[in-house]
Amino acid sequence: DQQVKQNSPSLSVQEGRISILNCDYTNSMFDYFLWYKKYPAEGPTFLISISSIKDKNEDGRFTVFLNKSAKHLSLHIVPSQPGDSAVYFCAASDDYKLSFGAGTTVTVRA
Amino acid sequence: GAGVSQSPSNKVTEKGKDVELRCDPISGHTALYWYRQSLGQGLEFLIYFQGNSAPDKSGLPSDRFSAERTGGSVSTLTIQRTQQEDSAVYLCASSLEGVFPDTQYFGPGTRLTVL
Numbered sequence: 001d002q003q004v005k006q007n008s009p010s011l012s013v014q015e016g017r018i019s020i021l022n023c024d025y026t027n028s029m030f031d032y033f034l035w036y037k038k039y040p041a042e043g044p045t046f047l048i049s050i051s052s053i054k055d056k057n058e059d060g061r062f063t064v065f066l067n068k069s070a071k072h073l074s075l076h077i078v079p080s081q082p083g084d085s086a087v088y089f090c091a092a093s094d095d096y097k098l099s100f101g102a103g104t105t106v107t108v109r110a
Numbered sequence: 111g112a113g114v115s116q117s118p119s120n121k122v123t124e125k126g127k128d129v130e131l132r133c134d135p136i137s138g139h140t141a142l143y144w145y146r147q148s149l150g151q152g153l154e155f156l157i158y159f160q161g162n163s164a165p166d167k168s169g170l171p172s173d174r175f176s177a178e179r180t181g182g183s184v185s186t187l188t189i190q191r192t193q194q195e196d197s198a199v200y201l202c203a204s205s206l207e208g209v210f211p212d213t214q215y216f217g218p219g220t221r222l223t224v225l
Contacts, residue, residue, distance in 0.1 A: 004152065032211040043114065043201055043216030044153070051211070089152060096141065096160070096205075097169070098214065100152030 003027045004092050006101035014109050019077040021104050023090030026071065030092040030099070035064060035075045038087045038103070047088075048075070080108045112136070114217035116202050122223045123192055131187045131220045135204030142185050143205075143214060144177060146198040153201060159185065192224045 005024045013019045021035075031052035036044035050057040050064045050073070057064050063076045077084055085108045090101040115134045123129050135142050144156040155169040159179040170176070174192075179185040189196055199221050203214040 002152065006152075034213075036216075041119075041218060043203075043218045046213050046215065049211070049213070091153075093211070096143070096158055096209075096212065097155045097166075098143075098145075098153070099155070100145075102150060102152045 002101070003030075003099045004090055004101040006090055006104050008104050009102070010105045010107070012107045012109060013080050015082060016079045019075075019080045019084065019106055019108070021075040021077075021088050021090070021106070023073045023075075023101055024071060025073075025092050025099075027092070027094070027099070028071070029094040032093050033064070033066060033073050034091045034093075034098070035062075036089040036091060036100075038089065044089055077106075080106075082108050082110060084108050114202055114204050114215055116200075116217040116220050118220060119218065120221045120223075122225065124225050125194060126191055128188065128190045129192055129222065131189075131200050131202075131222070133185045133187070133202030133217060135183065135185070135202070136215055139204035139206055139215075140182070141205045141207060141212065141214075142179055143203040144185070144187050145201045145203065147201060147219075148198040156187070156200075189222075192222075194224050197222055197224045 034049040035047040038044040066073045087103045091098040142159045145153040158166040174190045177187045199219040201219045203216045205212040205214045
């Protein structure tokens, strides 16, 4: 039973435009949320996180938004760059265990 | 410094054989985690080690799976009598303290294929 869901398996966006990745969760106990980025043949690398006491966290081109009432978070990448082409995983936790979504493959077109 | 390393990067085995997967965490990290990613799925938590505490094995899918961590550093995940459904990418991660919230840093994974 997946507690974290990424319903869009893929996303294609033009270079310079905004990429919006979505994630839904079912466990109301989750209070820490993360996004990881993964290139082929590499492990996931940490991108950005947000605590449940916030509704927005920004780091350069990356912003994560959290809507606790809707149990929904999103990652905005703006402007999108070719190096952003990767698989993005949403993860959530209420302790040391992370629950991951299945990932969204982002392709940035030149 | 060096990141999390795992070996082998790929492992092909026959059904019924035992396999050992190795993880070297980041130096100084006290917490170590194993996850696996089956095709089309997210990462699934398997086991967690923190210092000298008893490991949290709640994610291990069957008693064919076991893991140990020697000297608080290197960890080995062992799968006995492998089955085809064990085919997946096995990922190891480490974190500084294992105290929530704590960023987990992942290795490149071991791709296991059971024929």
